Amino acid sequence: MKVTPKRNRSNSAAAAVAAAQSASLGPLQPPAHISLRPGDRPFWDGIMRARARNTWTDADLATAAGLARSQADIERLQAEVDTEGFTILSGKGAPIVNPKHKVLETLTRRAVSLCRVLHVHAEATVGRSRDVGNALANERQACLPLDDEDDLIPRLRIVS
Template sequence: MKLTPKRHRSDSAKTATQAHQNAAQAPIEPPGYVTLPEPCKPFWDAIVTARARDLWTQADLVQAANLARVQHAIESSPIGSDEHAKLTRLSMALARAVAVHPTATAGRAADQVNQNTAERKARQDDGDELIPRLRAV
């Protein structure tokens, strides 16, 4: 007997509806049994919003809290120090463990080429008067 719920296709209406409902909610809070100091909270929020809300498990949230604490510690360690290097490696390992590394959240670099190219062209394009462009003030 399969214990995990059936996942819907990523391009289905049900998935789109769930994504909008998830996006409307505040970031997930850490489990009650996990201690997360307040200075780590911005890192926590960035981590838990990097992937779909309904894909997080309790075990993932514990690792996400560890990652938030490590990222906060990196900010206070001297750049280039052995401690900074060790914390950076630990951060990368934890990011892979909870699937919030760039490949998991943005896709393979090869798959991003078209999107990056389109954005670069859009920045260079002056467009025409019929298509309004956003401009920095």
């Protein structure tokens, strides 16, 4: 016996109304038992917008907080490595690989894994790579100048 309630079709009027209502509420807030640092907040908001509001569970929100923290830490550490460089001098004056690179690698692997668990990776949010490639080809085609340009037909103008 199925326990989960039946979901509306994504192309139904009810789904469109639910989407508009969810969008008006903004990103989900973290549960009271989860604390985010101020620098984590932009990442949290981005993660929350990657999935429909009604698909998040409490367990997902806890995992999303870990992802937001990891992404904020990656940005902070990357800025430090950009300043310090790939190599630093050891206590004896010999150049060594900056130890922050290992931490960055660990955090990056964690973030990728958490994205997969939460289904907020590119394939889940944008679609299969084949479809994305087709969309990119269409976009590139739209940017090409047309041989039979007519001033009465609006065209895409790229502003640089």
